[in-house]
Amino acid sequence: MTVRSRPLSPHLQIYRWTITMTMSIVHRATGIANYAGTVLLVAWLVAAASGQEALNVVNAIYGSWFGQLVLFGFTWSLIHHMLGGIRHFIWDFIIGMEPGQREALAWANLIASIVLTLLVWTVFVWMA
Secondary structure, X not given: XXXXXXXXOOOOOOOOOOHHHHHHHHHHHHHHHHHHHHHHHHXXXXXXXXXXXXXXXXXXXXXXHHHHHHHHHHHHHHHXXXXXXXXXXXXXXXXXXXXXXXXXXXXXXXXXXXXXXXXXXXXXXXXO
């Protein structure tokens, strides 16, 4: 038996970190965050069904600076996850699979999610 000094399989020292790897991880993380964010929506709906007093309490929590920050993050998570799903749907048709195109779609996913989140919140603040 010979002793090998090199790893038997590729690992992070071999692979170069790419935007597509990052977006894959973020897509999974936003999926998990969307479950948590849905609990916020359910809490608001239950409070609304319970009466005005309960709704006022939840609205006060969601209206605080921390609540607004959490809701902003939830909005970004929903939009980013949706755009990631669209990106994967495009890839299902073997479109955008060339090396430069994969990275461009991943960057577009990130940039568009930020822009759309800011747009949604700008309209939300303008309407309120």
